[in-house]
Amino acid sequence: MLARRSAEAVLDRLRPFLQAEGGNIEVVDVDGQDIYVRMSGNCAACPQAKMTLHFGLEAALRVEMPGVRVVRVS
Amino acid sequence: MAARDLPQQNTIVVGQSPRMQAVLDFVALVGPGQGTVLITGESGTGKELVANAIHQRSPRRDQPFVPVSCALFSDSLIESELFGHERGAFTGAVQGRPGRFERARGGTIFLDDIDDVPIGMQVKLLRALQNRTVERLGGTEAISIDVRVIAGTKRDLRALVRQGTFREDLYYRLNVLPVDLPPLRERREDIPELAAHFFRRFFGRRHREAPPVSDGVMRALLAYDWPGNVRELENVCERAAEMSTCDRVAIGCLAASVLFADAHATPLPAGVAVISAPPAAAAPEAAGFRGETPTPAVPIDLPARLREVERELIAWALSESGHNKSRAAKLLGVKRSTLGDRMNRCGFPPRTPSPEPQA
Numbered sequence: 064m065l066a067r068r069s070a071e072a073v074l075d076r077l078r079p080f081l082q083a084e085g086g087n088i089e090v091v092d093v094d095g096q097d098i099y100v101r102m103s104g105n106c107a108a109c110p111q112a113k114m115t116l117h118f119g120l121e122a123a124l125r126v127e128m129p130g131v132r133v134v135r136v137s
Numbered sequence: 138m139a140a141r142d143l144p145q146q147n148t149i150v151v152g153q154s155p156r157m158q159a160v161l162d163f164v165a166l167v168g169p170g171q172g173t174v175l176i177t178g179e180s181g182t183g184k185e186l187v188a189n190a191i192h193q194r195s196p197r198r199d200q201p202f203v204p205v206s207c208a209l210f211s212d213s214l215i216e217s218e219l220f221g222h223e224r225g226a227f228t229g230a231v232q233g234r235p236g237r238f239e240r241a242r243g244g245t246i247f248l249d250d251i252d253d254v255p256i257g258m259q260v261k262l263l264r265a266l267q268n269r270t271v272e273r274l275g276g277t278e279a280i281s282i283d284v285r286v287i288a289g290t291k292r293d294l295r296a297l298v299r300q301g302t303f304r305e306d307l308y309y310r311l312n313v314l315p316v317d318l319p320p321l322r323e324r325r326e327d328i329p330e331l332a333a334h335f336f337r338r339f340f341g342r343r344h345r346e347a348p349p350v351s352d353g354v355m356r357a358l359l360a361y362d363w364p365g366n367v368r369e370l371e372n373v374c375e376r377a378a379e380m381s382t383c384d385r386v387a388i389g390c391l392a393a394s395v396l397f398a399d400a401h402a403t404p405l406p407a408g409v410a411v412i413s414a415p416p417a418a419a420a421p422e423a424a425g426f427r428g429e430t431p432t433p434a435v436p437i438d439l440p441a442r443l444r445e446v447e448r449e450l451i452a453w454a455l456s457e458s459g460h461n462k463s464r465a466a467k468l469l470g471v472k473r474s475t476l477g478d479r480m481n482r483c484g485f486p487p488r489t490p491s492p493e494p495q496a
Contacts, residue, residue, distance in 0.1 A: 077396055080360075084353030084388045111380050111389030119393030 154324035168194025178318030181368030184289040188247040200244030208250035226275025249289040321363040339378035
């Protein structure tokens with residue numbers, strides 16, 4: 064539960080930037096240490112966004128939850 | 138019109154904001170003179186750039202501009218670096234070598250991180266500035282130098298003078314024409330222009346026109362706090378220019394550090410009042426009239442107010458963690474023992490059950 068809330072909190076701060084961009088990223092599921100996220104809109108199509116957001120989110124979450132893994136779906 | 142272009146590409150001072158315009162006016166005013174300038178400003182605000190701009194404005198512009206960071210040299214090396222040394226002055230000094238002051242002859246020397254000059258060296262520096270002569274290490278001859286001096290620091294020299302780590306007489310010698318460079322977060326209106334300037338440079342390096350910047354990127358750049366100031370913005374723009382493969386600068390090109398800033402700070406729940414302004418002193422309609430002197434604000438007791446805030450935050454952390462002090466301490470970013478001390482100070486009741494009354 065903590066994992067989901069932390070991930071959402073991080074993403075909430077990003078969302079205004081992503082939406083201005085015509086994209087989004089959402090948490091679809093949490094399974095233990097694995098957080099499943101989906102990128103949509105322009106972010107789904109952009110290879111840079113996949114890398115920056117994926118690793119950035121993972122690094123940001125690891126500060127509070129060591130061992131967490133962000134898994135990207137479709 | 139925004140950028141007052143100077144000869145080389147990386148010596149352009151960019152900024153429309155009133156504070157940056159004031160800096161540029163200052164440069165235009167004091168540049169042609171000879172006075173010693175003291176430039177203060179956080180790391181990355183452009184102290185060397187402004188020093189160079191002053192030099193370029195002066196009649197010395199065709200003579201050398203010699204920047205030197207005083208933080209780079211150990212206590213024993215700095216004297217020889219600034220003043221030079223004669224052959225045999227110390228082990229390994231097989232040749233005489235002119236110091237930075239001599240190499241700046243006729244031009245300008247920029248002594249950055251002046252606060253890092255060790256106190257023993259400060260008196261020698263003061264004497265050099267006053268007499269306009271230097272003596273090489275191991276030398277006997279006073280070499281006269283015609284050099285304009287600009288000093289830079291990111292620290293508050295007056296505070297260092299009070300602490301006794303910076304000589305007062307040297308401070309007054311340097312503080313003839315002081316100028317303070319604003320941090321980037323205090324001139325956010327300059328961010329779009331600065332970013333455009335850096336994108337032009339870094340895309341130009343790849344022989345590309347700078348593509349348009351997406352709204353999301355601009356919002357992120359404007360929202361970020363820029364602890365590293367313009368230098369950090371420059372690096373972020375360089376990275377984005379290297380990353381960009383499509384026909385625009387998109388959010389994915391940005392550094393994660395900009396997008397995920399403060400990501401580890403747990404946002405406070407809405408219920409916690411972080412700080413509230415002291416209650417208004419007078420009836421608002423009375424103070425609102427033009428020309429009417431507003432009633433002075435009622436003084437507050439700062440320590441008491443801060444304790445109040447502390448108490449609220451600790452209470453929040455305790456309730457979030459189910460009164461688990463280790464987890465509460467983690468939420469607050471303090472040590473477990475510190476939290477205990479602070480709880481006592483704020484008058485939290487100890488949660489250990491009170492001892493049984495003695496029979």
